[in-house]
Amino acid sequence: MSILSPFKTLSAKSAFQLDQELMSTGEFSIDQLMEIAGLAVAQIIHKQYPPSQTVTKKNNKVLVLVGPGNNGGDGLVAARHLKLWGSYDPIIFYPKKxxxxxxxxxxxKQLQDLDIEEVSTLTEVKHLLDRRDSGVALIIDALFGFSFKPPLRPPFDDLIGYLSANHKHLPPIVSVDIPSGWDVDAGPVGDDIGASCLISLTAPKPCATIFVNGGSDKVHYLGGRFINPHIAKKYDIEDVISKYPGDEMVVKL
Amino acid sequence: MSILSPFKTLSAKSAFQLDQELMSTGEFSIDQLMEIAGLAVAQIIHKQYPPSQTVTKKNNKVLVLVGPGNNGGDGLVAARHLKLWGSYDPIIFYPKKxxxxxxxxxxxKQLQDLDIEEVSTLTEVKHLLDRRDSGVALIIDALFGFSFKPPLRPPFDDLIGYLSANHKHLPPIVSVDIPSGWDVDAGPVGDDIGASCLISLTAPKPCATIFVNGGSDKVHYLGGRFINPHIAKKYDIEDVISKYPGDEMVVKL
Incomplete structure (x- = not known):
């Protein structure tokens, strides 16, 4: 089955090549790219789940699920900015450092200096999410990105299984780059964590098309505004890159 | 003479210590800090000199004067973001790489990949600024920051002398962190490039107080939102750090 996409996408293979190109001939450092990407994630959360609406003073915790690679790094940067802004109280779960x-x-260390809490076991995560009064308003899924290859390893298999089984009773899940557990190109292949919001970085991956077709309540944003016109042309993502208005570093697609 | 300051400031010595602390025990990389600072500079320019007002299609060049240190680096990052946004056409002058x-x-290299032009001599800079039809709408002074110590060396002495003598007939000058040529703590000590806009990074330096007292047409912004509450308290800049609204990375003071 082929679904007509409302935007150009970057396959897993192309996303990997583009990323390599940015950091080799493009001479970007991972620190630079991750700072822009993570800031975009935080800004999108502020737009979509602003303080005093979804996020209240009593219900301001943001559980950040941090994966072992760069997707996790984006989540760590996002947590820092959210905490600095004062209205969010991120808690990180980063089991495979x-x-x-x-x-x-x-x-x-930057998060520790901001007194950001960390939970270290899946049991603690479940306890936090199962308790109605724990104050968690949002979950950020920064587990896996465009370089994800199955199978899921422990403890991520259990974590994704738990989210998939329970997401209807959990706070909204915001996925960074891809809904974790999905195949980058093919979309759902088993567990589905039921993300409400997808933040595509650089450009949407093919599975984003399936995400936006998942219902009118699914919201989709773009961040990671660092692609020059030559690279945009080479990877055929000029149309999506052109959607950012003015000096905005994020855009709702 | 003591001037009452409307905001807390960081002396040259304290600014240096704070910067060292961020990069040592704070474990920030210079790439991270510069990306946030340079992005703030670009966003302030977009706010204060938006496209279609000061900056038109025929008059969209931004001459970025790049100094030899980190202040220059902030200018290079700002130039990149401005160019990516599409409405500005930065030209850099970076004589002491x-x-x-x-x-x-x-x-x-990141700027070259965006086809950003570079001029390499002071003669070219003067030629560009002396020609009314060259399309330069703004000048960014990213020459010297909080670590500046006199004397000015060539070619910066001539450049600052030229700007000081001619600024009344030149496009507005936006200074990053301090108006170059000024003493960080004492303010004007000789040449004065007549900046219209000052962008304080992290926190205003003492000379910012003198800048804002220079006339009602002087505008002053703050950027570089990366200071945690412990450091803000230690350096007594909590009041200024608290001025950022919501998720804004810049604020007009």
Whole structure:
């Protein structure tokens, strides 16, 4: 079955190539790209779930599920900005910390200096989400991005299984780049965490087309505004890049 | 003479210490901080000199004067974002390129990939500014920041002398962190480039108080929103940090 897409997309393979190109010949550092991407995630959350609406003083916790790679890094940066803005109280769950890359430990230290709480086990995550009075207003799914390849490994298999089974009774889930558990190109292949909001970074991946066709309550944003016209042309994403208005770093698609 | 300041300020010495602290115990990378600071500079320019008002299609060039250190780096990042947004056409003048730090050459490559022009001599700068039809709408002074110590060395002495002598007939000058040529704490000590807009980064420096007392046409913004409450308290800049509304990364003071 082929679904007509309302926007151009970047396949898993192309997204990987584009990312490599930005950091090799493009000479961007991962720190730069992640800062822009993570800030975009935070700004989209502020737009879609503004303080005093979804997020109230008593219900201002944002549970950030942090994966082992760059998607997780975007989540860590987003958590920092949200906390700095004062109206959100992020809590991170980061079970598989990278030991090979200093960037991630630095991002975590930046969060610790902001007194951001961390939960360390899936049991704690479930406890937090099962309690109605725990004050969690939102869940950020920064588990896996465009480089995800199955199978899901522990504890992510259990976590995604839990979210899939329970999302109807949970706070809204905001997925960064792809709904975790989905195939980047093919979409749902098993568990579906039922994300309410998808934040495509750089450009939507093919599974974003399936996401937006999932119902009128699904919202879809774009962030990661760092693509120059030559790269946009090469990867055929000029139309989507052109949607940002003025100096906005994010746009609702 | 002591002037009552409408905001708390960071002395040259404190600004240096705070910066060191962010990058040592704070574990921020210069890439991260510069990306946030440079983006703020670009966003302030978009706010204060929006496309179709000061900046028109025929008059959309922004001459970015890039100094040898981090202030120059903020200017390079700002130039990138302005160009990506499509309504500005930055031209850079970067006469003393750092050879010891890869970051700067990477920032320049990112601009080259956006087809941003560069002028390489002061003669070209003067020629561009002396011609009424050259289309320069704005000048960004990203020459020196909080770590500036006199004397001015060539070609910056001539450049600042030229701007000081001619600023009344030139497009508005936007200074990043301090008006270049001024002393960080004491303000004007000789040449005065006559900046119209000052963008304080992290927190205003003492000379910002003198700047805002320079006339009702002087505008002053704050950017560089990355200070956690502990550091804000330690450096006594909590009041100024608290001025950012919502998720805004810049604020007019």
């Amino acid at each position: 990278s030991t090979s890359n200093q960037l991630y430990s630095r991002l975590v | 750092s050879t010891s730090n890869q970051l700067y050459s990477r920032l320049v």
